[in-house]
Amino acid sequence: MNMDALVQQIRNRYQQVKEQVAQSALHVGRTPESVRILVVTKTQPVEIIQAAIQAGITLFGENYPEEALPKILAFRDHPFLEWHMIGHLQSRKARIVVQHFDVMETIDRVEIAEKLNRLAQEAQRCLPVLLELNVSGEESKFGFPAWNQETLSLLENEVEKILSLPFLSIRGLMTMPPLFEHMEESRPYFVKLRQVQDLLKKKFPQACWDELSMGTSVDYPVAVQEGATIIRIGTAILGPRRQKTV
Numbered sequence: 001m002n003m004d005a006l007v008q009q010i011r012n013r014y015q016q017v018k019e020q021v022a023q024s025a026l027h028v029g030r031t032p033e034s035v036r037i038l039v040v041t042k043t044q045p046v047e048i049i050q051a052a053i054q055a056g057i058t059l060f061g062e063n064y065p066e067e068a069l070p071k072i073l074a075f076r077d078h079p080f081l082e083w084h085m086i087g088h089l090q091s092r093k094a095r096i097v098v099q100h101f102d103v104m105e106t107i108d109r110v111e112i113a114e115k116l117n118r119l120a121q122e123a124q125r126c127l128p129v130l131l132e133l134n135v136s137g138e139e140s141k142f143g144f145p146a147w148n149q150e151t152l153s154l155l156e157n158e159v160e161k162i163l164s165l166p167f168l169s170i171r172g173l174m175t176m177p178p179l180f181e182h183m184e185e186s187r188p189y190f191v192k193l194r195q196v197q198d199l200l201k202k203k204f205p206q207a208c209w210d211e212l213s214m215g216t217s218v219d220y221p222v223a224v225q226e227g228a229t230i231i232r233i234g235t236a237i238l239g240p241r242r243q244k245t246v
């Protein structure tokens with residue numbers, strides 16, 4: 001496909017997602033502008049990102065720092081782009097995140113928060129972060145356990161530790177529910193994330209808990225109804241992924 005056709009295709013799909021977001025938001029009395037569409041570029045080559053930028057997209061997400069780095073560098077002179085890290089972060093890749101990402105959405109343990117805090121201090125920056133929560137209890141999932149009373153009280157201790165790190169700035173929560181066939185099945189997990197947000201707002205009013213990053217291509221309309229402020233969309237906008245990532 002030539003570049004113009006690619007841009008047009010991405011622009012159309014982006015527009016469709018925007019319209020669906022607006023419809024879902026208005027349905028529950030939210031403003032469409034309260035939801036940002038983050039476009040997930042994992043496995044996608046630089047040319048696709050180039051086309052996405054030409055189609056008006058500025059907010060991107062990547063799962064693997066090493067895969068993301070050349071893509072971020074390719075567009076480093078573009079003034080309006082924002083890159084979010086949305087995958088599980090290994091400690092030895094943490095420096096790439098501090099140096100090249102705008103937001104780290106997947107803080108899933110205190111140790112990685114401490115490491116990022118140290119590196120952010122070195123780099124003399126403040127890193128905005130979201131805490132990734134596992135609200136389903138699925139064992140294969142990353143994220144702080146947050147599916148019952150017991151795990152939630154442990155979470156409060158962890159949050160206290162992270163709040164004491166001066167070079168990280170908590171902005172909210174992120175989750176990835178189990179994969180279902182029907183989007184309605186994701187709803188209880190989105191509701192759960194919002195309930196934990198309410199709890200943390202009460203318990204730690206000194207921090208900002210505004211962001212809820214939840215919903216993907218298959219279930220974002222439901223996520224928007226339940227309060228998502230960031231939806232993370234890959235295939236519904238960029239089409240099928242190129243190859244499988246590790």
Ligand SMILES: *Cc1c(COP(=O)(O)O)cnc(C)c1O
Nearest residue numbers: 040086216217232233234235236
């Ligand atoms: C890949 C990915 C997405 C996007 O998934 P799609 O089904 O392509 O929309 C969203 N969030 C995370 C954490 C991902 O890894």
